[in-house]
Amino acid sequence: MLVVEGLVKRFGGFKAVNNVSFKVDQGEILGLIGPNGSGKSTIFNMLSGTFPPTSGSMTFDGAEISGLPPHRIINRGIGRTFQIPRPFHRLTMFENVALAGYFGQCRHSRAKADEAAERALAMVGLPADRSMSVDGLGAAGLKKLELAKALATGPKLLLADESLGGLDDTEMEQAADMLRKIRDELGITIIWVEHIMGVLMRVVDRVMVLDHGEKISEGLPSEVSSDPRVIEVYLGTDADATQAAAAQARRPGAAHA
Amino acid sequence: MMDIFDIYLLEAIVNGILLGGLLALLALGLNLIFGVIDVTWICYAELVMIGMYGMYYMVQYFGLSYFIAAPLTILLVAALGALLHLLVIAPLLSAPPINQLLATGGVLFVLQSFATVAFGIDFRNLGIRLPVLQFADMHFSYARLLAFAAALIGMVLVYLFMKRTYVGTAIRAIAQDRQIMALMGVDTRRIYIITSALGGALAGLASCLLVLQYDIHPFVGLSFGPITFLVCVLGGLGNFVGGFVAAFVFAEIISVGGLFSDLEWGYVLAFAFFIVMMFIRPAGLLARRS
Numbered sequence: 001m002l003v004v005e006g007l008v009k010r011f012g013g014f015k016a017v018n019n020v021s022f023k024v025d026q027g028e029i030l031g032l033i034g035p036n037g038s039g040k041s042t043i044f045n046m047l048s049g050t051f052p053p054t055s056g057s058m059t060f061d062g063a064e065i066s067g068l069p070p071h072r073i074i075n076r077g078i079g080r081t082f083q084i085p086r087p088f089h090r091l092t093m094f095e096n097v098a099l100a101g102y103f104g105q106c107r108h109s110r111a112k113a114d115e116a117a118e119r120a121l122a123m124v125g126l127p128a129d130r131s132m133s134v135d136g137l138g139a140a141g142l143k144k145l146e147l148a149k150a151l152a153t154g155p156k157l158l159l160a161d162e163s164l165g166g167l168d169d170t171e172m173e174q175a176a177d178m179l180r181k182i183r184d185e186l187g188i189t190i191i192w193v194e195h196i197m198g199v200l201m202r203v204v205d206r207v208m209v210l211d212h213g214e215k216i217s218e219g220l221p222s223e224v225s226s227d228p229r230v231i232e233v234y235l236g237t238d239a240d241a242t243q244a245a246a247a248q249a250r251r252p253g254a255a256h257a
Numbered sequence: 258m259m260d261i262f263d264i265y266l267l268e269a270i271v272n273g274i275l276l277g278g279l280l281a282l283l284a285l286g287l288n289l290i291f292g293v294i295d296v297t298w299i300c301y302a303e304l305v306m307i308g309m310y311g312m313y314y315m316v317q318y319f320g321l322s323y324f325i326a327a328p329l330t331i332l333l334v335a336a337l338g339a340l341l342h343l344l345v346i347a348p349l350l351s352a353p354p355i356n357q358l359l360a361t362g363g364v365l366f367v368l369q370s371f372a373t374v375a376f377g378i379d380f381r382n383l384g385i386r387l388p389v390l391q392f393a394d395m396h397f398s399y400a401r402l403l404a405f406a407a408a409l410i411g412m413v414l415v416y417l418f419m420k421r422t423y424v425g426t427a428i429r430a431i432a433q434d435r436q437i438m439a440l441m442g443v444d445t446r447r448i449y450i451i452t453s454a455l456g457g458a459l460a461g462l463a464s465c466l467l468v469l470q471y472d473i474h475p476f477v478g479l480s481f482g483p484i485t486f487l488v489c490v491l492g493g494l495g496n497f498v499g500g501f502v503a504a505f506v507f508a509e510i511i512s513v514g515g516l517f518s519d520l521e522w523g524y525v526l527a528f529a530f531f532i533v534m535m536f537i538r539p540a541g542l543l544a545r546r547s
Binding site (some may be wrong): 091 | 365422423425427429430434436437439440441442443444445
């Protein structure tokens with residue numbers, strides 16, 4: 001579905017992303033992890049058209065998307081959520097989602113946009129109350145709104161950016177289940193960016209690990225969490241999370257590395 | 258029984274309301290552009306001036322009726338607004354605000370000079386003289402009544418567009434976060450062009466109405482440009498409701514203040530009021546106290 005080859009992004013002399021290639025298959029959930037500054041968000045920004053890659057290609061459904069402006073990429077079917085929710089405060093919660101529905105997929109039909117918004121809100125478990133303001137929403141509610149906005153654009157591929165920052169353990173589990181539900185029920189392919197490994201490892205089909213802009217590991221959660229290079233990257237910075245993830249992903253009886 | 262003074266006062270108050278409608282229309286266009294694109298069209302009144310010449314030539318030269326010329330003029334100035342955005346503002350969108358201000362200031366002089374060269378400095382008018390309405394010993398000009406009604410209708414239409422369509426919804430919200438708007442599938446360049454055309458259309462409507470009250474000359478923009486700008490600042494730049502309220506406050510001060518001696522004194526009072534308000538409420542009449 002998505003084929004990325006030799007992706008490079010340079011900011012001045014700094015290579016934020018260096019020769020990264022990967023594929024995402026229809027219907028899978030790919031986890032994209034790595035420490036802060038490893039290039040995860042830069043890859044997302046290129047995939048969603050915020051800025052073009054320095055070199056490399058990104059093919060979505062057989063068509064090149066690098067260099068397209070963000071609204072064209074959204075219209076092709078790649079939706080995106082943000083690490084820090086950015087709702088429009090002047091609009092109601094419903095308007096936020098319906099606007100994404102209108103411009104994302106069903107332009108020229110207000111009724112269809114409203115339907116898309118209602119479906120998206122129901123999916124994430126927010127009320128479709130048209131007078132509700134966004135200001136009363138807590139951290140978890142804002143994350144849900146962010147997800148509803150992305151869903152309302154009618155994506156085939158969803159880029160979920162560090163969806164779990166600022167949530168407690170229960171909320172994290174719920175959010176992880178939500179992403180799986182979105183894949184299972186709507187058939188939406190997902191790339192999920194996180195720096196917390198724990199919950200992510202339970203839900204994703206495959207994981208890709210970035211460090212300093214390069215891909216250092218890729219594979220099943222169980223393989224990746226026992227990869228010495230991955231452990232090295234996470235040691236000292238987020239060692240507990242790595243171990244927790246390894247424990248969660250390890251199948252019973254698997255050899256301990 | 259009313260004595261003479263009360264009737265004059267009442268007449269002045271009503272005339273103030275009529276002037277307020279027109280000022281509110283002008284302020285809405287400028288506020289729309291500022292609130293959405295974050296750019297001040299210093300040359301806004303000059304777009305109105307061009308629209309007035311458009312009316313003049315269509316009515317006097319091509320012999321069109323006023324009611325055919327008016328929508329054409331609105332379209333013409335809307336196109337001018339979109340063109341102004343494409344040629345001057347769009348290339349400067351991420352430039353420092355002072356550059357944008359200077360650029361639109363430059364357009365002001367270009368338009369004035371263009372009008373001087375192309376149309377000459379003679380005072381012109383449509384040759385339409387509307388009667389004066391007499392009501393209970395008070396006099397109101399039909400031109401003002403018509404302008405007030407049309408300005409109100411124009412503002413209601415803009416309000417409905419902003420509230421009832423998703424393009425309008427995007428226009429209301431885009432100032433907060435241009436990047437997110439694009440990632441919701443919105444072509445932000447298109448929204449800016451639509452907004453600029455809408456701002457232009459409001460200037461066009463204003464020119465159709467002002468042409469009934471003012472003679473047309475290349476510098477006619479100076480008669481209402483600065484006041485429009487002050488009304489917007491008084492209401493809080495970009496604050497639509499604030500601009501609306503400020504327009505009527507300003508108009509009443511001009512109209513009632515002018516009652517005591519000359520109309521010019523009304524302007525002096527209004528400007529003095531503006532300066533005092535800038536000290537008391539620098540963020541605008543309706544700004545929340547922090």
